[in-house]
Amino acid sequence: MISERQWLEPEWPLTDRVGALCTTRLGGVSEAPWDSFNQGLHVGDNPDHVIRNRRRLAQSAGLESGSIGWLDQVHGTRVVELTPQTVTTVPEADASFTRHPGMACAILTADCLPVVLADDQASVVGAAHAGWRSLCGGVLENLVDSLGVGRQCLHAWLGPAIGPERFEVGPEVREAFISQHPEAERAFVTSPSRSGHYLADIYELARIRLAHAGVTRIHGGGLCTVSDSARFFSYRRDGQTGRMATLVWLKQTVSPES
Template sequence: MTRCEPSWIVPTWPAPPGVRALATTRVGGVSLGPYRGLNLAAHVGDDPAAVARNRALLVGQAGLPAEPDWLHQVHGCTVATAGTAEACAEADAIVAERPGLVCAVLTADCLPVLLCDRAGERVAAVHAGWRGLAGGVLEAAIVRLGGPPEQVLAWLGPAIGPRAFEVGPEVRACFIAADPAAAQAFRPRPPDRWLADLYGLARQRLARAGVTRVWGGEYCTYGDAGRFFSYRRDGTCGRMATLIWRDAA
């Protein structure tokens, strides 16, 4: 396999000292075909040896203190704890309560959200597609993070943008039933579809939960094929990772 150095995005947010985070792109890695680049998912049909090599490249080049806990994501609201057996079970968010443990979620259009408290004592990564957002995965992660929500910082990683995320009327109705203000995050696409703003919906849900210090949300995975995998655009494709951890003591 030909080695290619990975490339990633470092969040611009006022995280406390010792809190580290990054979001990978598809650039780099050794995967081929529709997974070309730094595919980090083992469940999408890629060569397992390529995925293992990509993960090793990420750990080494990013200087991660440990291998991430790779969740089995199911678009639900279960929150796992890093460094425990439940981190290998079905979950769509993960919280680290100790330094040196790496929280990670895999996405290719769904919204990855990173959370930390202002004291830098706990961190979390959340996989938030529309089903997870509507079901309350952000709220569940905030509760597990502990402490007052107003002390929580959030960063919204690369996801499908509001000009590309087309959904049916049932998706819009689901969000509006929970909060009528969610209507602001949808634009009509005739004759009977809607364009949904995942970033806007996430900001609304975070604000309702008491989290108002939010950064990120400027990318579109669908519209940038050179940097991002996109399931909506390509169907068969790889996955990026969004990770957060605290420096080991």
């Protein structure tokens, strides 16, 4: 089993009823350049190593090996529901949610922003792959809508992503966000190294989108995958590399004996 020190967990008031974590690159069996806890089957790693890593993840998190709902992520905005009938499929989507305890929504990232949502009553959880295209397209808003609970009841956690000092984008990216929410301008500063380009704060952009969707209790944010090569995979830094997994699930409840 991997050590809990080798993954990240949200600091939020839901830990007794909601499980959530983001893996690091530590604690697995994959060899360089996927070393060592790669969770992505699509990045060129030995599939047997990835399967062993995923089994180790499930065991360490206290989940059944077949209870993690993986997605075929395409930088889109589609949201799917995870049920006992769909958990073994791999749908093309960039967000998922579930109302079934013991089933985990899963997102793979290596610079894009993973976002998890859960409500106060621990009745539903969801996770989104929020790279800039999905984020600008409305994946978070779609996920919030899909959960079907009051926005004031929701908590969000932002996992590790490319930081604001390393995320250089073109002017079209800045304009796409500002055209929808003018206050997004504060998430961009002029790039010091490339004329006409900007450094973007994807954490701030996500907070703005969540706030407009009615979600204001937002936790996490601020870790940079590019800068921390010891803990995190980063596609922008390394090109061929592994993927971290961000999971969220409703914990199984045990009924008191009568």
